[in-house]
Amino acid sequence: MGRAAAVFTIMTKTKLRHHLVVRITHWVNALGLAIMIGSGLRIFNSYPAFARKGESFCCYPFEGHKIPSWLTFGGWLAGARHWHFAAMWLLVANGLVYLGFIYLHGEWRDLVPRRHVLGEVAQMVKFYLALRRDHPHQGKHNALQRLAYFSMPIVAIAAVVSGLAIWKPVQFSPLTGLLGGFVWARYWHFLAMLALVALTFGHVFMVFTVDPYSLRSIITGGYDDSKSPELRNARPFVHLRAASATSPAPPAPDTGAPQPQGPASDPPVVDPPPVKDPGGKA
Amino acid sequence: MSKIWLPRGHAAERLGLDRRTFLAASAKIGAGAVMSVALPGCDSEGPKSASGLLSAAGRWNERVERALFRHNAMNVAPAGAHAAGVKFPSYFIADEVPVWNDAERGTWRLEIGGMVRQPARLTLADLTRLPRTDLRLEHFCVEGWSAVAVRTGVLLAELAQRAQVSADARYVDFQSFDDDYHESWDIESALHPQTLIVYGQDGRLLDPAFGAPARVYSPVKLGYKCTKYLTRILFLAERNGGYWSDQGYEWYGGV
Numbered sequence: 098m099g100r101a102a103a104v105f106t107i108m109t110k111t112k113l114r115h116h117l118v119v120r121i122t123h124w125v126n127a128l129g130l131a132i133m134i135g136s137g138l139r140i141f142n143s144y145p146a147f148a149r150k151g152e153s154f155c156c157y158p159f160e161g162h163k164i165p166s167w168l169t170f171g172g173w174l175a176g177a178r179h180w181h182f183a184a185m186w187l188l189v190a191n192g193l194v195y196l197g198f199i200y201l202h203g204e205w206r207d208l209v210p211r212r213h214v215l216g217e218v219a220q221m222v223k224f225y226l227a228l229r230r231d232h233p234h235q236g237k238h239n240a241l242q243r244l245a246y247f248s249m250p251i252v253a254i255a256a257v258v259s260g261l262a263i264w265k266p267v268q269f270s271p272l273t274g275l276l277g278g279f280v281w282a283r284y285w286h287f288l289a290m291l292a293l294v295a296l297t298f299g300h301v302f303m304v305f306t307v308d309p310y311s312l313r314s315i316i317t318g319g320y321d322d323s324k325s326p327e328l329r330n331a332r333p334f335v336h337l338r339a340a341s342a343t344s345p346a347p348p349a350p351d352t353g354a355p356q357p358q359g360p361a362s363d364p365p366v367v368d369p370p371p372v373k374d375p376g377g378k379a
Numbered sequence: 380m381s382k383i384w385l386p387r388g389h390a391a392e393r394l395g396l397d398r399r400t401f402l403a404a405s406a407k408i409g410a411g412a413v414m415s416v417a418l419p420g421c422d423s424e425g426p427k428s429a430s431g432l433l434s435a436a437g438r439w440n441e442r443v444e445r446a447l448f449r450h451n452a453m454n455v456a457p458a459g460a461h462a463a464g465v466k467f468p469s470y471f472i473a474d475e476v477p478v479w480n481d482a483e484r485g486t487w488r489l490e491i492g493g494m495v496r497q498p499a500r501l502t503l504a505d506l507t508r509l510p511r512t513d514l515r516l517e518h519f520c521v522e523g524w525s526a527v528a529v530r531t532g533v534l535l536a537e538l539a540q541r542a543q544v545s546a547d548a549r550y551v552d553f554q555s556f557d558d559d560y561h562e563s564w565d566i567e568s569a570l571h572p573q574t575l576i577v578y579g580q581d582g583r584l585l586d587p588a589f590g591a592p593a594r595v596y597s598p599v600k601l602g603y604k605c606t607k608y609l610t611r612i613l614f615l616a617e618r619n620g621g622y623w624s625d626q627g628y629e630w631y632g633g634v
């Protein structure tokens with residue numbers, strides 16, 4: 098096969114999955130969150146508790162225990178505060194660019210929960226727990242991904258609002274009061290951080306154990322749909338490797354269960370027709 | 380299509396990876412290597428090259444905070460909150476609790492000066508004769524803890540009015556006999572209706588541990604801005620730094 102033909106074949110298989118704006122905001126977000134969490138934990142360590150002086154606090158089992166310093170960033174309280182109050186602008190601006198872009202450009206349609214979200218999530222969970230053999234049919238993202246990517250901005254908004262309540266408990270005293278006062282606002286801020294960490298860990302774990310091919314799509318933007326988890330029938334650590342293009346038998350979707358028919362459930366195309374729209378989504 | 384880097388034949392393809400996936404994986408491994416080098420550097424102050432950016436952000440934050448400041452934004456301690464009482468942390472920079480010794484240093488007086496038409500030197504008795512204000516307030520420390528106490532004292536706005544502060548005064552410096560501790564404020568925060576020159580806490584005269592004979596207190600400032608063991612209040616045209624501000628904490632320290 099000549100080079101031109103090889104390039105053509107790959108071009109038609111590779112689609113632009115993530116717009117440049119999404120890729121940039123993704124990595125700025127990763128950097129900003131790392132700075133925010135590290136510096137926030139360093140600030141927390143100067144009073145690693147929630148109780149008001151002279152009181153106790155019901156709902157944190159580690160009152161008085163510091164976070165390991167290797168998880169912190171900023172060096173000292175003032176340094177961590179400078180980082181925290183600088184990176185907050187970066188993250189908020191980045192989040193607004195991202196949300197504005199996906200609203201105007203249409204990506205939000207891949208993220209907002211659809212009508213049958215709970216059932217779809219249940220099917221994905223069943224599949225991951227090997228209680229269902231075939232990968233549920235999906236669009237750009239599966240139901241769990243949609244839920245996680247949709248939750249992320251909501252948790253981020255909770256972190257921003259509780260953060261404002263801690264930053265200015267007097268100037269914004271109605272807001273702080275709404276959250277139950279300064280002590281509780283600190284607690285909500287901490288829980289929002291934990292939720293962001295949990296979502297991030299889940300996200301990174303699934304990228305590496307289910308769809309490492311998506312790493313490329315968040316860097317260069319390109320994604321080969323023939324290697325999608327749905328076509329590989331991949332669950333964590335299972336069917337990680339895509340069948341090669343010359344393989345006679347692509348990992349077949351389970352034949353025992355009804356499989357919704359659609360373009361994305363077709364087996365990988367070995368010699369595709371000359372498609373003129375490689376940027377379209379599967 | 381030009382957005383996607385076009386691959387050619389590559390050894391990685393034989394491993395079931397195309398070149399771009401290989402590239403992406405390599406980038407991840409590289410990033411991991413960088414992280415493992417960076418990790419021991421955690422809890423560091425971050426790259427030195429960021430300091431300019433951080434101070435620019437600090438100046439921006441101060442502008443935002445001063446724009447947000449409202450004289451009618453008030454602190455109200457939650458009704459159910461317990462007073463910290465003796466659990467209120469005591470704090471000073473000297474080696475021992477600073478105590479004013481009248482026999483050695485003469486009667487303690489609070490000097491009010493700088494850009495004022497009527498400078499004053501008030502004894503504690505003078506202060507207690509002035510209109511008295513009691514406020515139950517939640518105090519916010521830069522470290523993250525808060526504590527409730529009832530503060531008794533004279534509104535600084537009242538003292539400023541009596542001293543006839545010049546309209547050109549923009550800053551106030553609060554100086555102490557706790558070594559060289561002092562902190563200067565913007566005048567807006569100093570004249571906030573909850574900013575007090577405090578001589579009593581929880582219904583008693585201030586304990587030496589809490590800044591006797593008098594200290595400045597306002598819920599619109601973090602604790603470190605509220606100088607204890609006061610000796611002098613100076614109204615100024617320029618800011619005059621402060622003990623913690625000069626060591627890298629935000630000068631504004633607003634709440």
